[in-house]
Amino acid sequence: MRPLVRWAKASKERRLGRQCGENGLKMMWPIVGLSAAVGGALGAFLYYACTVPSSQILGPALVRGPAEGRRIALTFDDGPLSPFTEQVLDILRERRVPATFFVCGKNVERFPEILRRVHEEGHGLGNHTYSHPFLFSCSRAQMAAQIDRTQAAIEKLTGYRPGLFRPPYGIRWFGIFGLLRERGMQMVQWSATGFDWKLGTEDIVREALKGVQPGAVILLHDGVGRARPARMDRSATIRALPAIIDAARNAGLTFVKVQDFLPVA
Numbered sequence: 001m002r003p004l005v006r007w008a009k010a011s012k013e014r015r016l017g018r019q020c021g022e023n024g025l026k027m028m029w030p031i032v033g034l035s036a037a038v039g040g041a042l043g044a045f046l047y048y049a050c051t052v053p054s055s056q057i058l059g060p061a062l063v064r065g066p067a068e069g070r071r072i073a074l075t076f077d078d079g080p081l082s083p084f085t086e087q088v089l090d091i092l093r094e095r096r097v098p099a100t101f102f103v104c105g106k107n108v109e110r111f112p113e114i115l116r117r118v119h120e121e122g123h124g125l126g127n128h129t130y131s132h133p134f135l136f137s138c139s140r141a142q143m144a145a146q147i148d149r150t151q152a153a154i155e156k157l158t159g160y161r162p163g164l165f166r167p168p169y170g171i172r173w174f175g176i177f178g179l180l181r182e183r184g185m186q187m188v189q190w191s192a193t194g195f196d197w198k199l200g201t202e203d204i205v206r207e208a209l210k211g212v213q214p215g216a217v218i219l220l221h222d223g224v225g226r227a228r229p230a231r232m233d234r235s236a237t238i239r240a241l242p243a244i245i246d247a248a249r250n251a252g253l254t255f256v257k258v259q260d261f262l263p264v265a
Helices: 003-051 084-095 105-110 112-120 140-158 176-182 202-210 234-251
Strands: 071-077 100-103 124-127 186-188 217-221 255-258
Touching: 003 100, 071 084, 071 234, 084 112, 084 234, 100 105, 100 112, 105 112, 105 140, 112 124, 112 140, 124 140, 140 176, 202 217, 202 234, 217 234, 234 255
Parallel strands: 071 100, 071 217, 071 255, 100 124
Antiparallel strands: none
């Protein structure tokens, strides 16, 4: 083949290669964009399904009770923890208010007498796992162990096995609802919260009361999840609690245990 002909053929092949590459890039960008959109949509779906308290996508959860009867339920997470759980109990006893405590098994073992007092004073008990993990970091077997170890700790002290479960941070994950069904347990979330893990007293009262209406399930905290107990201060919640109770009662609402919102078996 003559040199000039070979050069022309090679030049044509290079142009064709560049065109193919350019065409490939043009075709690739829509695919990349579609993949990003699909990934973003999937991420948004998982976020809603797993973290939004009212979501029922992965399984059923009690978020609020019926509006009839103008009843509301106070719930406390992460305890027991001294002295804050005892201070909560003092306020509830003084105002004759029932509540439900979702307790961590590790804290039950730390403060057994407080757990007994919660039960003896007629409040409801629920399971909040043993060590307050993010459930998406747990295998199915690990989630089962978190539930069962806490059930055993509560039953050992009270003779009672809770039928209610609230996941740490309100986060659900794949497999948790099957475990609850096997144990005859019901998940409970919330419809109102004071955001008392980050706000001061006045803001806790204001935020909690925003969501207070007939059937509301209010989330507050009396204990500690993953942090060391000595580093936890729930005094803002203690100061806010009487104002929340008084404002709700002045609005004509009655406090019940969250168990009272469940259908009678």
